[in-house]
Amino acid sequence: MKTHPVFADSYEELFYKALRIRLFEERIIDLYPSDKIQSPVHLSIGQEAVAVGVCQALKPSDLLFCTYRSHAYYLAKGGNMPAMMAELYGKVTGCGRGKAGSMHLAAPEVGLMGCSAVVASTIPHAVGAALAAKIQKQDRVIVAVFGDGATDEGVYHESLNFAALHQLPVIFVCENNGWAAYSKVSARQAYSIVKHAGVYGIPTMHIPEGYDFVKVYETFADIVTQAQRTRSPYFVEVQMFRYMEHVGVGDDYRQGIRSRDELEAWQARDPLMIRKDLVAKYTPAVQSEIDAAVRYAEASPWPGRDELLKDVV
Numbered sequence: 001m002k003t004h005p006v007f008a009d010s011y012e013e014l015f016y017k018a019l020r021i022r023l024f025e026e027r028i029i030d031l032y033p034s035d036k037i038q039s040p041v042h043l044s045i046g047q048e049a050v051a052v053g054v055c056q057a058l059k060p061s062d063l064l065f066c067t068y069r070s071h072a073y074y075l076a077k078g079g080n081m082p083a084m085m086a087e088l089y090g091k092v093t094g095c096g097r098g099k100a101g102s103m104h105l106a107a108p109e110v111g112l113m114g115c116s117a118v119v120a121s122t123i124p125h126a127v128g129a130a131l132a133a134k135i136q137k138q139d140r141v142i143v144a145v146f147g148d149g150a151t152d153e154g155v156y157h158e159s160l161n162f163a164a165l166h167q168l169p170v171i172f173v174c175e176n177n178g179w180a181a182y183s184k185v186s187a188r189q190a191y192s193i194v195k196h197a198g199v200y201g202i203p204t205m206h207i208p209e210g211y212d213f214v215k216v217y218e219t220f221a222d223i224v225t226q227a228q229r230t231r232s233p234y235f236v237e238v239q240m241f242r243y244m245e246h247v248g249v250g251d252d253y254r255q256g257i258r259s260r261d262e263l264e265a266w267q268a269r270d271p272l273m274i275r276k277d278l279v280a281k282y283t284p285a286v287q288s289e290i291d292a293a294v295r296y297a298e299a300s301p302w303p304g305r306d307e308l309l310k311d312v313v
């Protein structure tokens with residue numbers, strides 16, 4: 001990995017990118033009681049390392065399809081921060097002109113093709129893009145990101161089968177945080193996600209250390225190289241932990257849904273919690289970038305009536 005000149009080394013570059021996402025989402029938490037953010041929010045605090053590691057291994061021309069929990073991917077893939085904040089405010093300068101909200105972010109100029117509130121619905125879009133890449137002989141790879149809950153859906157299985165059958169250059173990334181809303185993996189699934197994906201003849205990888213952006217980046221960079229060479233699918237399952245509640249800016253520990261012990265065990269390994277020296281070093285620059293994004297969102301106009309049917313087909 002070539003280190004950006006403003007960072008001491010590649011570790012600090014990845015750390016900065018993860019910190020930028022965490023502080024952005026913590027700002028959402030601060031702003032939320034004001035009702036200025038009009039959209040429901042699914043925060044990825046605790047899961048940033050996976051988005052950072054995956055996106056670091058991709059080029060802008062590689063395409064990404066994600067879920068409603070994708071603030072981290074939008075920022076890690078290079079999406080414009082003020083346009084994202086304006087989108088959360090519902091303003092016309094937002095990346096979806098105020099119509100998309102937090103759950104439907106897109107930044108096609110940097111390869112983030114779309115996110116959706118409908119679980120598993122962007123997986124076939126990624127497979128379709130991979131089919132187009134194959135037919136048009138493009139050298140890009142396509143990445144589909146989804147949660148463990150998406151593997152409960154029929155379209156997930158149809159997508160894996162189609163990608164394997166037609167040997168398409170798509171990398172499936174399953175973010176396994178152990179929960180689909182308030183339902184545990186162990187209460188829903190009789191299968192191991194990664195072993196089951198292998199049944200389609202797709203090579204698989206399991207990464208238990210979803211808190212470790214270096215491990216995710218290095219592993220994923222090898223997978224991208226392999227997918228580019230073979231022009232065939234690959235499947236990665238990453239173990240991770242969502243710190244906040246499923247949707248909203250609170251947590252779900254008091255309700256007894258998840259245990260604080262589990263949270264604390266992940267936090268004890270989380271570089272953003274441990275490396276207080278680097279947090280102190282990079283926080284001022286990140287906070288001023290976020291301040292500017294908030295000012296932009298607040299100063300931006302609302303969409304007019306003329307926007308209602310624009311871009312709607």
Ligand SMILES: Cc1ncc(C[n+]2csc(CCOP(=O)(O)OP(=O)(O)O)c2C)c(N)n1
Pocket residue numbers: 069117118119120146147148149150151177179180181246
């Ligand atoms: C097709 C469909 N079924 C059900 C829902 C309701 N729903 C919203 S989020 C969610 C949980 C999905 O969990 P997972 O895919 O593991 O992602 P995570 O929220 O953990 O990131 C469900 C079932 C939905 N949005 N779409």
